Amino acid sequence: MNIILYSLAIILLAASYLKDKSKTKKALKKAWKSFENILPELLVIMLLIGVLLAVVDHELISSLLGESSGWFGVILASIIGAITLIPGFVAFPTAALLLKGGAGYMQIAAFVSTLMMVGIVTLPVEVKYFGKKISYTRNVLAFMFSFIVAIVVGMVVSNL
DSSP, X not given: OHHHHXXXXXXXXXXXXXXXXXXXXXXXXXXXXXXXXXXXXXXXXXXXXXXXXXXXXXXXXXXHHSGGGXXXXXXXXXHHHHHXXXXXXXXXXXXXXXXXXXXXXXXXXHHHHHHHHOOSTTHHHHHHHHOHHHHHHHHHHHHHHHHHHHHHHHHHHHTO
């Protein structure tokens, strides 16, 4: 699958270059600058996750976030996701590492959905712009929605 996606990207890049060389070069320079800006943050977070997975043994991850942890693991993962501030491009590789480390699919679904939708850390800024009522309501609803996501993922995975 990766080969197909990379091939498609190369073909489309070549088509763009043939159509307008200057715009393609400009876009590639912008993309490289974005990559340079993202790279330090990405490396630090991946390093921390790698060290965490090296220090914390497989059994601990399985007991806290594994399938056998049940709803306790889903709730714990939701709380961790709600208070953690990680960008989306890091969240999914982190989720993959946690799955390899023994976490369950329902727990990771809850973690990623709260990570992306609930913002405890960013709540003061949200309150400033949208007001308390809307901010708290949105975060509570998003937190509850993470459990629906976990249930749906659990049902899909169990049917595979």
